[in-house]
Amino acid sequence: MRCEVVAVGTELLLGQIVDTNSSWIGGQLALAGIDCHRHTAVGDNRERMLVAFREALERSDAVIVTGGLGPTQDDITREVVAEVMGVGLERDPGIVAEIERRFSGRGRQMPANNLRQADVPVGATAIPEMPGTAPGLVCPIGDPVGGRVLYAVPGVPWEMQAMLEGTVLPDLRRRADSEAVIRSRVLRTWGRSESGLAEVLADEIDRLDAEGGPTLAFLASGMEGLKVRITAKGADEDEVAAVLADEEERVREIVGPIVFGVDDQNMESVVLDELVAQGLTLATAESLTGGMIGTRLTDVPGASRAFRGAIVAYDGDVKRGLLGVPEGPVVSEAAVVAMAEGACRVLCADVSVAVTGVAGPDPQDGEKPGTVWMATSVDGVVEAAKVEFPFDRSLTRQFTVITVLDALRRRLLSRRGA
């Protein structure tokens, strides 16, 4: 079973929006064991959409088209899909009623152009999930028994996702029924370069290649760390799970304690889980990150079990007045130690992390951009270190977040003797 993804929208080609939909759909297809060999993005242009849809259908059993189902004049996916199917459009009174109901439910009047969204190619069926006002479509192509299929879903991510989860993926799984199970596990690491990891794992990769086992791949992901993905194929879930577990153990033995998490775990969730397990509360004192450590921690639902809050001391006076930083340079060991102690004291927390540095682009207090002091406080003992990142403002901030949280993670692990 092969499925391609075609994203529609001139704004994608012009770089005014990043295509996160194809990526998300790719992940879901991989989980479902469905091969996806290509993603394509085309503009809102009838002729080029036609060519892209037809080419994708020639290479695949199924095609998922995102975007171009909105109410505005440049949204022409419905028309182009009808042309690919060789049929006309008809207005669906059930969808008309549903769209009208949604607008009146929010006390708003329906703009007339929204009615275009109720036009359906003859022979296609509307997808029952409809979180917005654009209905998705299941469009059989050619022979209806065993033939190919095109799914048209909106470009709005949460509308697209609801339709994929409710209708498209179950339908694809039914069609792919007899195929093998493919699963991946991602080991998340911090503290080693991509080429260094590849070097240390080269023998294992050669062994897997020779024996036809699972595959390994590497992916540098900024604030998300460096990922090692293990992918295995097998007859059923149990077989694949056993292969993944075995390979994970081998990789962990080879790379050592730089693995901080698995799959959807990230540095924040791992640190929060460890804090909760040890009954500790956390505070942060941030300067160059401006609140990013707190933002990342509170991205995790349930962060309130351990996270008390943050002092973002961007201004030097705030560092001195609220956190007790001594007079002198604010990018220094003395400053970051005082910030870590101040965070625990002011926010009544058991442990803390603190960062102060130069995000750039300009130097500050004679320190060059990328210079960062970091500290962790655990059981009243502060440890501090200086790092010089060779990166721009954005990456310097991201790497500061994961580096200081990893330092805390390691201290928490040794605290409970792990």
Place this chain on the structure above:
Amino acid sequence: MRCEVVAVGTELLLGQIVDTNSSWIGGQLALAGIDCHRHTAVGDNRERMLVAFREALERSDAVIVTGGLGPTQDDITREVVAEVMGVGLERDPGIVAEIERRFSGRGRQMPANNLRQADVPVGATAIPEMPGTAPGLVCPIGDPVGGRVLYAVPGVPWEMQAMLEGTVLPDLRRRADSEAVIRSRVLRTWGRSESGLAEVLADEIDRLDAEGGPTLAFLASGMEGLKVRITAKGADEDEVAAVLADEEERVREIVGPIVFGVDDQNMESVVLDELVAQGLTLATAESLTGGMIGTRLTDVPGASRAFRGAIVAYDGDVKRGLLGVPEGPVVSEAAVVAMAEGACRVLCADVSVAVTGVAGPDPQDGEKPGTVWMATSVDGVVEAAKVEFPFDRSLTRQFTVITVLDALRRRLLSRRGA
């Protein structure tokens, strides 16, 4: 002049990384007035890469390939490009020396597999910019005079960007020399839905269609607001600039004061500029956003001219102890007003924004997810409002950030009588 973008990497298809490179390159091509009709992503697979490169070259004058230039075994872009060119690879001693120099400069030993990165297809030239250890390539295809060209650049964003800016885009501009100038201007708005904006602008779009003027397009962008893009084409920069200025004025007249910025301006930069212009300092008190308002503000270089800091009071005790929130529910008008006042007092700031609410997924204090109280304090006067967002945790946090900053923006504008 037409140029396509092909992104290489199985991790893109599997959804383990979002392809931000194609989007960024698309934006740069549009600015350079070069048409881009398609983006493609393929996996690290020789046969499928070959097909994708050849198809893109058939449709275009130039192709930019990102990814697959790394040191690991699955990086085969060099080999596939050589096959498309019909030539072999040769190791470039200058690049070998350069890669070795970079490793020794960071005091690290070079893994042997990094040397593969010095292999260059015969007839191709290395791109002089080399921020990492992967050299980019300029590869002439077919007739070297007026023929087509393939650029291979790394998938690491900052390496790719340095090569595009230093070599690829100037080379493309030279080749496209005689073509028309295409420029866009983006008006950034907040406070109206996409279909509502389309409705109010429908007559103007019809007029532009009929008269063959510039085009208008809409784009909902979460925390970045809702964008209205004006695109114009003309013989030279002056002509296009005049058309864009004229159309911007028309659109502003039609949509009114919901336009908060233009092009690269965002809500944070606009608010910071206004604060600096009025000589005011800003502090934030954040609960459900966990520091995200501070993070966004400090994404802007030079934020320190106005931003003093933030109190992230995630825990109720912190709200009461540090910010003076009274006993009682913390998702309430009384709480958010105290937070806004507390932020100004504790951080010695002239103005502040404060937010407290339920990000979800679970209800809190009997309030359902999406319920948010927001406040702004200007000249000691606090204004508060309640919003109920029908979104998930992530979008609720994003919309909270832009909504409260827009409220502050409007108060600052009326403060100086604009």
